[in-house]
Amino acid sequence: MGRPPCCDKEGIKKGPWTPEEDISLVSYIQEHGPGNWRAVPTNTGLHRCSKSCRLRWTNYLRPGIKRGNFTDHEEKMIIHLQALLGNRWAAIASYLPQRTDNDIKNYWNTHLRKKLIKLQAAGGGTEGLHSKDQGNSNSSSQAISRGQWERRLQTDIHMARQALRDALSPEKPPALSSDLNPADGFSISNLKNPTLDQSSNSTYASSTENISRLLKGWMKNPPKKSARLTNLANNQTDYQHYSSSEGTTSVANTANSGNVELSDTFESLFGFESSNSDLSPSMSPEASLFQGESKPDLISGQLPLSFLEKWLFDEGAAAAALGKDHLFSDTVIPDHGNAIFF
């Protein structure tokens, strides 16, 4: 009532985004910050619906997105989180702040699921495959007793805990170097060419230079704090940017420095200085939680990450205290992640 319609279906452009459109969108978000998506098409002149703009930003243009190959560590996390949460990609993505839910979903559908199916077929058993996504593994489920099923479930939970513990462990920076190796994931060059791994996309690449220039301007003239806060409240999609502004690495600092190198700017701006992992040790669980999109405070119900961690570590500590590390002994997670327990 009284609200303008999101998009009036006519004259709405679909399909791949052009560099020019990206630039329009990015430059608009430079000024106003993300959020208020319904205003974006009109204010930018883009013939796209607000939804499409939001999607483009969150899945592609948003700073801090890591593209390219998933590390073993990320793979592990996805597998376990998927087992734990099911196909709730946004929830899973909240634990891999550099990855979008779309990315994770795609990776699951194109790589991991097949991998798991293959492993299953190879006689790896069905442990760990109990979520709704593995409904086709009925051969195993049809005959198992309830007791077996419960044991299996418990094992799976243990495995998930183990993986999460690995992932969250500060002293084991998981795939740290590769995770944040500028050549691998986040870097200014990546921003220059968001389709980092699609080097074939040369027409786009040339134009994205402009986008990086725009972003550079953004860093020198970040959105006003009030706007940032508003947007933070409205849309935590921009978590990297805004949460860092509230945290140790501030946008304001970056902006004040004015002439810092672009790459440095990005690093500080998005809090990726040198040692962030998927859930960086430098990032408190609360902070990382806060970073999540509309990202779940809770898991399936939902549990806050800090709670999860507590749960994990308490369990681990208790097990250790009781000398029950063998609890995990039959579900040990090898360092090279894929195959493991399925």
Add this chain to the structure above:
DNA sequence: AAAGCTGCCAACCGCGTGGGG
């Protein structure tokens, strides 16, 4: 060399939810 196949991923679609009027 060309046609067909397969894999991958960006983007779209439809639905649920929450909030403003």
Add this chain to the structure above:
DNA sequence: ACCCCACGCGGTTGGCAGCTT
């Protein structure tokens, strides 16, 4: 209390690129 809309999420699809025949 109700309606309408924006937003967010998960599922699905279209199209491109690389590979195989």
